Amino acid sequence: MREVSLKSLSRQLGLTEGTVSRALNGYADISAKTRERVRDAADRLGYEPNSAARRLALGNAECIAYVMPWQSTHIADPFLGELLDGISAVLSERRWDLSVAAPRSQEEEVATIERIAKAGRANGIVISRTLGHDPRVETMRAMKIPFITHGRTTNSDDHAWLDVDNFEAARFATAHLIGLGHTRIAHIHGPLRYNFAAERLKGYRHALTEAGLATDPALEAASETTLETGYTAMRTLLDIADRPTAVVCVADMVAIGAMKAIREAGLVPGREISVIGYDGIPMGEHTHPALTTMAQPLRSAGSQLAWMLMAVIAGDDPASQQQIIPADLVRRQTDSPPIRNA
Amino acid sequence: MREVSLKSLSRQLGLTEGTVSRALNGYADISAKTRERVRDAADRLGYEPNSAARRLALGNAECIAYVMPWQSTHIADPFLGELLDGISAVLSERRWDLSVAAPRSQEEEVATIERIAKAGRANGIVISRTLGHDPRVETMRAMKIPFITHGRTTNSDDHAWLDVDNFEAARFATAHLIGLGHTRIAHIHGPLRYNFAAERLKGYRHALTEAGLATDPALEAASETTLETGYTAMRTLLDIADRPTAVVCVADMVAIGAMKAIREAGLVPGREISVIGYDGIPMGEHTHPALTTMAQPLRSAGSQLAWMLMAVIAGDDPASQQQIIPADLVRRQTDSPPIRNA
DNA sequence: CTTGATTCCGAAAGCGCTTTCGGAATAGCG
DNA sequence: CGCTATTCCGAAAGCGCTTTCGGAATCAAG
Numbered sequence: 084m085r086e087v088s089l090k091s092l093s094r095q096l097g098l099t100e101g102t103v104s105r106a107l108n109g110y111a112d113i114s115a116k117t118r119e120r121v122r123d124a125a126d127r128l129g130y131e132p133n134s135a136a137r138r139l140a141l142g143n144a145e146c147i148a149y150v151m152p153w154q155s156t157h158i159a160d161p162f163l164g165e166l167l168d169g170i171s172a173v174l175s176e177r178r179w180d181l182s183v184a185a186p187r188s189q190e191e192e193v194a195t196i197e198r199i200a201k202a203g204r205a206n207g208i209v210i211s212r213t214l215g216h217d218p219r220v221e222t223m224r225a226m227k228i229p230f231i232t233h234g235r236t237t238n239s240d241d242h243a244w245l246d247v248d249n250f251e252a253a254r255f256a257t258a259h260l261i262g263l264g265h266t267r268i269a270h271i272h273g274p275l276r277y278n279f280a281a282e283r284l285k286g287y288r289h290a291l292t293e294a295g296l297a298t299d300p301a302l303e304a305a306s307e308t309t310l311e312t313g314y315t316a317m318r319t320l321l322d323i324a325d326r327p328t329a330v331v332c333v334a335d336m337v338a339i340g341a342m343k344a345i346r347e348a349g350l351v352p353g354r355e356i357s358v359i360g361y362d363g364i365p366m367g368e369h370t371h372p373a374l375t376t377m378a379q380p381l382r383s384a385g386s387q388l389a390w391m392l393m394a395v396i397a398g399d400d401p402a403s404q405q406q407i408i409p410a411d412l413v414r415r416q417t418d419s420p421p422i423r424n425a
Numbered sequence: 426m427r428e429v430s431l432k433s434l435s436r437q438l439g440l441t442e443g444t445v446s447r448a449l450n451g452y453a454d455i456s457a458k459t460r461e462r463v464r465d466a467a468d469r470l471g472y473e474p475n476s477a478a479r480r481l482a483l484g485n486a487e488c489i490a491y492v493m494p495w496q497s498t499h500i501a502d503p504f505l506g507e508l509l510d511g512i513s514a515v516l517s518e519r520r521w522d523l524s525v526a527a528p529r530s531q532e533e534e535v536a537t538i539e540r541i542a543k544a545g546r547a548n549g550i551v552i553s554r555t556l557g558h559d560p561r562v563e564t565m566r567a568m569k570i571p572f573i574t575h576g577r578t579t580n581s582d583d584h585a586w587l588d589v590d591n592f593e594a595a596r597f598a599t600a601h602l603i604g605l606g607h608t609r610i611a612h613i614h615g616p617l618r619y620n621f622a623a624e625r626l627k628g629y630r631h632a633l634t635e636a637g638l639a640t641d642p643a644l645e646a647a648s649e650t651t652l653e654t655g656y657t658a659m660r661t662l663l664d665i666a667d668r669p670t671a672v673v674c675v676a677d678m679v680a681i682g683a684m685k686a687i688r689e690a691g692l693v694p695g696r697e698i699s700v701i702g703y704d705g706i707p708m709g710e711h712t713h714p715a716l717t718t719m720a721q722p723l724r725s726a727g728s729q730l731a732w733m734l735m736a737v738i739a740g741d742d743p744a745s746q747q748q749i750i751p752a753d754l755v756r757r758q759t760d761s762p763p764i765r766n767a
Numbered sequence: 768c769t770t771g772a773t774t775c776c777g778a779a780a781g782c783g784c785t786t787t788c789g790g791a792a793t794a795g796c797g
Numbered sequence: 798c799g800c801t802a803t804t805c806c807g808a809a810a811g812c813g814c815t816t817t818c819g820g821a822a823t824c825a826a827g
Contacts, residue, residue, distance in 0.1 A: 086543070089784060099807050104785055114805060131543035135480035136783035139812050144477065149525075151510070163506045168493070171527035175537075180546065183491075183525045185513035195517075201428070201473035204522065310711050343711055369652050369685055371713065431814060441777050446815055454775060478813035481782050 087128045096124055107132075134180075146180040147392060148205035150195055150219070152212040153186045161364060162381050166233075169385020170209065173393070179206075193222045200226035207392045209233065213244075215278045231392040231404065233384065234279055243395050243404035245388050249279045252377045252410035253286030253331060254293075256359045259412060260329045261294045264420045265357065269302040269327035271316045271337050280333055283361070287331060302327055306337050313340025321348050328421040329357035335364045335376055342370060342417070353417035363413060372416035379410040429470045438466055449474075476522075488522040489734060490547035492537055492561070494554040495528045503706060504723050508575075511727020512551065515735070521548075535564045542568035549734045551575065555586075557620045573734040573746065575726065576621055585737050585746035587730050591621045594719045594752035595628030595673060596635075598701045601754060602671045603636045606762045607699065611644040611669035613658045613679050622675055625703070629673060644669055648679050655682025663690050670763040671699035677706045677718055684712060684759070695759035705755060714758035721752040 093103040098121070106113045106121035113121075124130075138144055149170060151163075171181050182205055186192040196219055199205050210219050211233035220242065223230040231243040253270075260268050270287040273280030288298050301323050306312035313332060320327055321344060332338035338360030342352040352358045353372045360367060363378025391404040435445040440463070448455045448463035455463075466472075480486055491512060493505075513523050524547055528534040538561055541547050552561050553575035562584065565572040573585040595612075602610050612629040615622030630640050643665050648654035655674060662669055663686060674680035680702030684694040694700045695714045702709060705720025733746040 086545075100784075101786075101808075102806055105806090108785080110786090112805060117805085129539070129543060131540055132785095133481075133783050134544040134546045135477050135486065136812090137785080138477035139475075139481050139814085140783075140785040142812065146524075151506070151513075160506055161503045163509075164493070164502055167505075167525055168527045171493075171525065172529065175526070181525050181527075182488075183509055183513065183523050184517070185510045185523075187514065197471070198473055201471060202476040203428075204476045310708065314711070340711065343713070346713065366652065366708070369656070369682070371685070371688070442814075443778075443816075444776055447776090450815080452816090456775060459775085474815095475813050478782090479815080481784085482813075482815040484782065 087130045088133065089130075092121075092125060092128065092130050095128075096121060142203075144180075144203055144205050145178065146182055146205045147174060147207045147209065147389070147396075148182045148184060148199050149209050150192065150199075151183065151185045152210070153188055153192050154212070162384075165381055166211070166385040166388075169383060169387070170389045171385075173386045173389040177393075189218065193218055196222050196228075197226060200228040207231070207396045209388050209392055213239075213278050214276045215281055217278075229392060229395040229401070231388055231395065231401075233388060234277075236278055239405075241402055243391050243401040245384060245391060245406050245408070247279070247379045247410050248407050249282035249410075250286040250289070252361065252379075253283035254290045255286075255410075255412060256331045256361075256377050257287045257290035258294070260331065260357060260359065260418065261290065261296070263329075263357070263418065265329040266296060266421075267302070267325060267327040267329070268296075269304065269320045269330040271304050271306050271313060271320070271330060271332045271341060273306065273308050273333040273337075275305075283333055306333065306340075308334040308336060310336045310340035310343075313337030314344045315340075317341035317344035318348075321345070327356065329359075329418075331359045331361075333361060335360035335362040335367050335374060338374055338376070338417075339366070339370055342374070353419055355422055357419055357421075358417040359412075360417075361410070363410075367413075368415070375415045375418040376413050377410040378413045379408060384408075429472045430475065431472075434463075434467060434470065434472050437470075438463060484545075486522075486545055486547050487520065488524055488547045489516060489549045489551065489731070489738075490524045490526060490541050491551050492534065492541075493525065493527045494552070495530055495534050496554070504726075507723055508553070508727040508730075511725060511729070512731040513727075515728045515731040519735075531560065535560055538564050538570075539568060542570040549573070549738045551730050551734055555581075555620050556618045557623055559620075571734060571737040571743070573730055573737065573743075575730055576619075578620055581747075583744050585733050585743040587726060587733060587748050587750070589621070589721045589752050590749050591624035591752075592628040592631070594703065594721075595625035596632040597628075597752075597754060598673045598703075598719050599629045599632030600636070602673065602699060602701065602760065603632065603638070605671075605699070605760065607671040608638060608763075609644070609667060609669040609671070610638075611646065611662045611672040613646050613648050613655060613662070613672060613674045613683060615648065615650050615675040615679075617647075625675055648675065648682075650676040650678060652678045652682040652685075655679030656686045657682075659683035659686035660690075663687070669698065671701075671760075673701045673703075675703060677702035677704040677709050677716060680716055680718070680759075681708070681712055684716070695761055697764060699761055699763075700759040701754075702759075703752070705752075709755075710757070717757045717760040718755050719752040720755045721750060726750075 089100045093100045106118045174181050184195045186195045207229040209231050213232045213234035213236050215237045217236045235244050235246045272284045275281045291298050304316035304320050306316040338358050345352045345356050360374045360376035363376050367374035367376050394404050395401050431442045435442045448460045516523050526537045528537045549571040551573050555574045555576035555578050557579045559578045577586050577588045614626045617623045633640050646658035646662050648658040680700050687694045687698050702716045702718035705718050709716035709718050737743050
């Protein structure tokens with residue numbers, strides 16, 4: 084199997100490389116007849132332009148890069164596949180590539196981004212799990228490379244992003260519990276350097292205040308977005324004197340961990356203590372009892388991100404590519420009015 | 426921020442591009458002094474060679490591609506992150522790229538591989554979830570592009586692969602249950618086109634035969650590798666006349682689904698019916714009761730695959746890059762002797 | 768001091784493709 | 798039929814880097 088190049092193709096057709104190239108790329112100065120002839124031959128021989136050569140000549144990487152967050156907790160992210168799938172779907176339409184980098188520290192994250200930008204490896208970058216103040220965003224800004232973030236930062240007026248309305252989601256979930264009659268509502272929040280975690284905490288507090296309830300530091304417990312840390316966070320919440328009758332969790336996995344702690348305390352989630360998760364992972368339908376949660380449409384996030392980034396690359400104002408998606412309450416079995424004697 | 430190129434760098438140093446290039450690449454015909462001088466300047470200015478140009482000149486993509494399996498069930502794979510992380514880890518040492526493609530059908534899978542090979546986009550390809558007879562393997566063979574598969578095929582003597590000893594793992598799990606005294610042991614298997622599923626089924630049957638027990642088609646139920654299908658498979662197993670007292674499942678998610686069905690039938694997993702999963706996902710520690718499973722070290726699979734593929738790319742005989750990893754029984758709470766009156 | 772071996776760098780070609788430019792062949796017009 | 802406007806393709810430059818080759822300068826040896 085000899086590599087079929089532009090040279091061999093053109094020689095076989097009795098044309099110049101330039102002509103064949105223009106025919107393939109649909110230039111108007113090639114007659115319809117020869118264009119057909121060239122395309123047929125290309126298909127037949129399975130010609131595919133060498134990507135490095137094309138990229139060099141075009142000065143275009145035809146590639147976007149996804150830089151994974153380095154935190155190890157993120158590695159088990161079940162959404163990664165969907166995200167990549169979504170991005171890849173829109174890229175493949177234009178035959179662009181998706182390159183994935185997995186930095187191993189925060190410094191490497193920044194270094195990776197710099198290298199991608201300087202080497203012209205990609206036309207744009209997408210990152211997720213933004214921090215309130217995110218050094219990655221700073222370097223991408225400095226590098227002047229198009230980018231989009233999955234999640235806002237505290238200062239993201241001028242760049243492209245796709246985010247869930249975290250504040251509103253947490254506020255809504257909390258208000259829902261208040262509506263059910265709860266007054267002692269706890270919150271297990273994520274690491275507050277993550278903007279989504281900080282926003283959800285704010286939303287939670289806002290709902291309390293809004294309803295005339297006092298916020299209580301004892302009712303706020305920290306966790307990572309893992310089952311284990313959700314479990315331990317819930318245990319501390321169970322130990323306090325005036326035990327909460329409900330808890331809103333920063334993530335479904337955290338909620339599942341919390342449910343485990345609740346069961347171990349001899350209580351049942353959704354009766355003595357209501358639990359609301361966040362994410363809408365499939366597993367939530369199958370927990371015992373089934374988890375009530377704030378679900379967000381993740382399936383489309385990847386393609387959405389890709390579309391928006393492509394627009395920025397095409398020259399659109401990044402500030403015009405900002406989109407907020409709502410999260411919906413999915414009521415299952417872990418939310419109910421508080422029990423009188425609890 | 427003007428892109429710093431070889432030209433601008435060399436001009437600034439009063440040297441030729443060729444000289445600078447050789448200095449940077451450690452050629453011996455450059456004096457130590459100028460080499461230092463060049464490297465300093467390069468670091469200072471943040472020079473990074475343009476990747477397209479480098480690749481073209483080198484005739485080397487410095488990149489390997491991971492082609493995701495197209496099955497949607499796989500998209501929620503929690504291991505994807507670890508896999509990519511592992512691959513990326515070894516690639517980044519050599520400053521290679523990892524490119525990810527997500528085909529949307531079986532035809533596209535093959536087409537994607539062909540395009541990668543023809544366009545010289547990557548030096549090698551890794552795929553996972555191999556089928557017994559896998560068209561992807563055929564095309565990679567035909568394209569003569571180095572590749573490695575995560576999982577064997579029925580005919581994989583001549584290519585590189587990394588695989589778990591599926592047969593032995595299933596045999597061992599089944600034998601373990603037999604050792605506990607079970608005689609009615611069911612198996613929920615995965616889609617048999619997947620080689621791992623077929624192998625595990627074989628191992629299960631072998632263990633029975635080995636112990637002088639008869640295999641019973643009624644005790645073999647099919648599922649995907651999802652919680653839902655595991656649930657429904659278990660329900661059919663619960664309905665048969667002479668109910669099994671134990672079940673070995675093709676995957677942990679399947680086992681979790683099976684446990685749900687068992688609980689719904691008013692039985693408790695690990696008492697009336699023993700359950701053994703496969704994979705060793707973190708969630709298994711937190712199910713209720715905790716899931717006994719055959720665990721495999723997945724964390725290192727990615728880097729292992731990458732190392733081996735690199736060796737093949739470097740010219741090693743693919744047949745020399747084959748590795749089998751064992752799965753270990755992790756006993757938790759769902760395996761126990763059968764109950765007398767069950 | 769001459770010759771030959773080294774050391775070190777400049778010059779130039781080339782990787783495979785795209786694109787601009789100019790000119791030969793054809794068509795359109797009076 | 799001659800002239801200008803079009804149509805279509807060939808020629809050539811260039812994308813930014815690597816690498817081979819040759820030659821000037823330096824060195825050691827005679």
